[in-house]
Amino acid sequence: MNIKEEEVSLLSNKIKEIKEAKNKNQIKINLKKINLVLVVLVIFCSIAYLVGSNELSTRGFSLKEAKDSLALIKEENKKLENELAGLSSTNNLKNRIATLNMVLANDFNYISSTNLAMAKK
Numbered sequence: 001m002n003i004k005e006e007e008v009s010l011l012s013n014k015i016k017e018i019k020e021a022k023n024k025n026q027i028k029i030n031l032k033k034i035n036l037v038l039v040v041l042v043i044f045c046s047i048a049y050l051v052g053s054n055e056l057s058t059r060g061f062s063l064k065e066a067k068d069s070l071a072l073i074k075e076e077n078k079k080l081e082n083e084l085a086g087l088s089s090t091n092n093l094k095n096r097i098a099t100l101n102m103v104l105a106n107d108f109n110y111i112s113s114t115n116l117a118m119a120k121k
Contacts, residue, residue, distance in 0.1 A: 086092060097104075
């Protein structure tokens with residue numbers, strides 16, 4: 001019986017070794033899967049970062065162009081306001097009236113209505 005017990009113990013030891021080896025293989029497989037997931041995650045995050053950076057820089061250039069355009073429009077608006085102020089000055093208007101042969105109206109005649117049937121606001 002000693003031989004059978006030794007064989008049984010050897011077989012049980014072999015079974016334990018096989019189970020341990022199988023567990024180690026499963027751990028290796030799980031680590032491979034985890035590493036693959038991590039690599040994919042890092043690649044995805046890197047691509048998302050690059051896309052975000054590109055979009056942010058594009059918006060920055062658009063914003064700069066809009067600010068430059070606004071500055072030009074404000075400058076042109078100031079020039080036009082100065083020109084309007086110069087053209088509407090009394091000296092300029094008096095000179096233009098003289099060159100257009102216009103005369104100053106002194107006598108004003110107002111028409112008054114005595115008809116009360118008119119609509120009033």
